[in-house]
Amino acid sequence: MPKQLLLTKSLNSLFAGPVDSLLAALHIHVLHPKAPITNAVAMELLVTAFLLLYFIAVRMSLSVEKPGAVQHLAEMTTEFVADQSESIVGHGYEKFTAYLTTLFLFILLANLLGLIPGLESPTAVASVPLGFALCTFLYYHYHGIRANGAGYIKQFLGPVWWLYPLMLPIEIISHLARVLSLTVRLYANMLAGDLVTLAFFSLVPIGVPLIFLGLHLGVAVVQAYVFFLLATIYLSLAVSHDH
Numbered sequence: 703m704p705k706q707l708l709l710t711k712s713l714n715s716l717f718a719g720p721v722d723s724l725l726a727a728l729h730i731h732v733l734h735p736k737a738p739i740t741n742a743v744a745m746e747l748l749v750t751a752f753l754l755l756y757f758i759a760v761r762m763s764l765s766v767e768k769p770g771a772v773q774h775l776a777e778m779t780t781e782f783v784a785d786q787s788e789s790i791v792g793h794g795y796e797k798f799t800a801y802l803t804t805l806f807l808f809i810l811l812a813n814l815l816g817l818i819p820g821l822e823s824p825t826a827v828a829s830v831p832l833g834f835a836l837c838t839f840l841y842y843h844y845h846g847i848r849a850n851g852a853g854y855i856k857q858f859l860g861p862v863w864w865l866y867p868l869m870l871p872i873e874i875i876s877h878l879a880r881v882l883s884l885t886v887r888l889y890a891n892m893l894a895g896d897l898v899t900l901a902f903f904s905l906v907p908i909g910v911p912l913i914f915l916g917l918h919l920g921v922a923v924v925q926a927y928v929f930f931l932l933a934t935i936y937l938s939l940a941v942s943h944d945h
Contacts, residue, residue, distance in 0.1 A: 846940030
């Protein structure tokens, strides 16, 4: 039986049966039927619940005359993402703001969970960053095809026709490498941050670990921003008409 956080134990005690049935219907083998929900999944559900409550609170507190703190925070976040998107994507950036904002906030909160006692950063588990990377990969290719139609294939062929057979496999590998790069960068940094923090807490439980908590906080914010920035750049390249 894998080590479970308190939240994970609670979710498994309530939903292990239905989750097992769902996975069985999808022909997915469960290694531990009594604990099909992992810590990473539980942490992602926690982040999802928090963001849903946050978005509901923003919607309910919208006011032109007396905007509250929640609305100010939402406006600051949206403006930050919009400014970054406009400077990178350019015209038509507005249609991508919702996805990029959600991506940034989800990764940021997931990274920060590791600072809370009794919780873990789900991004320190390789499958979670991989999921973000695959979603981003599919998202920017979808919009690349939507923006350029059949002409999107030109991005994979290069400027000279006689180099097409060489450029096509190189570009395909390059795009697949983006998934690996996004995954490993986020996963490795968050795993290292968690391990260093735990190591110093076990050695010197007072004082010194606070320095590494601050470092972990900085890494969490920077990695969320880097993932968001790279996703925006890839999206900009995909929707560009200058192929």
